[in-house]
Amino acid sequence: MGNEIVLSIILTTLLIFILIIGVIISFFMVGQQRSKQEIILTQANLNYEQELRKVESELSEGVKRHIAQELHDNVGHLLTCMRLEIENKKLDHPELIGHITSIDQYLQETSDQLRLLSRTLNSDFLEKLDFYAAMDLEVERLKRLRKLEIQWVRQQDRLLVDTNNELILFRISQEIISNALRHSNASKLKISCSAEPNFQLVFEDDGKGFETTKILNSAQASGLQNILKRTELIGMKCEITSILGDGSSITITKKTNESNN
């Protein structure tokens, strides 16, 4: 009788022990299943975000291309007509040459600026160029604006970036330069690009700077957020450092396997 009770108690204890272990194992399995589902969901969200960015980018490129074409074909044409008209006036009224030469020079400058702007906006044109050539063009255009002193340093001729991403990288650069022009009150902007050992594109200005965390968390920072998302899209990393009153620096680097992890 005693042995039977002992045996039944021990067996029941063993059964409960196995049951508890089973419950815990099933918890683990449910946890793993949920983790897998979460990974799939995150991946799907990421793909959706990437597709959305691509569509946004394509739409924006389309609009820019249209504006560039309008500037080149319509406004450019009108400016050329104006210059021809001025040339005719010069021939008809030689006494006015002294008065209209300055207007002609301004018109020439406007025409050049417009041509450069339409080129940097036109993705069809940019696709024929590489990143360096597009940046040369952009820097030349900005130098003509005479708003700030620009230093453009490129260390190698060969850029180690996927050619499909060069246009996006150029658009990111344009956005950063535009931000520096509009908000930083900088007098100097240094852009340097190196491809070896790792790709690195740095923008440094001597402007008023900003509080990085505060600005990035505010609703005003849509431009900066856009830069960060676009760099993510092309598999790169963007680091923004700024000290209030002491300029800011934006560094774009290629993601390594370590930073991916």
Added chain:
Amino acid sequence: MFFNVFIEIFVFLIACCVGLYFSRYFSKFYLLHLFQLLVYLIIYVESHIIKASQDIYPIFLVKKNLWVYNVYMPLELFILLWAAVVYANNKRITNLIVLAFACCIFSFIYETSSASFFEFASYSYLIGGITIVTAYIIILYLIIVEKRRNQAILPEFWICLGTILYFACITPYIAFFNSLQTNSPEVNKFLYRLITGLFTNVRYLMVAIGFWKYSKQKTSLNSLHNGK
């Protein structure tokens, strides 16, 4: 017998030393488990003193030491369920635990008043054990399924596992405790050493692992904050 006691004391001391040494890092959940451990240590020592005194002076201490565990039982239940409430931090779970605790206390009062306070209230202990197992299984579910971090690293996983294993596995033995104590005390003693002894050691060893892992986690976090 002595080997069992030696192993039990060894495991308690390990858990107590680890807990007390790292107590400055502990959150409320761990402090409550440490407090429970210390209360159990006092009760354990007291029960052994009473038992030894009975052997020396059987006339003065006629009652067995089981009433000590009747004092300890509601205290343990309260501390462990409080720790569960602290960890879950959920109003619905808190309400359920409070309700379950009230039921346990009611059954304890009923059992001790209907029999005798000096008899071990085994059925109340059984109900209390089931309540603790249920509460800690919910917490374990929250740890494994909701948190979904590396569970082997999580210190609370070990504490919950130890507590669940102890209370779930001693349930069949506790259900027969009073009848075995009356009819076959030798069998009861054997089962006590085998089941309660084994799972007490497992429980407090896991509690010690939980304390150690938590303090390790905290110290590594502190050193990370200090830039070491």
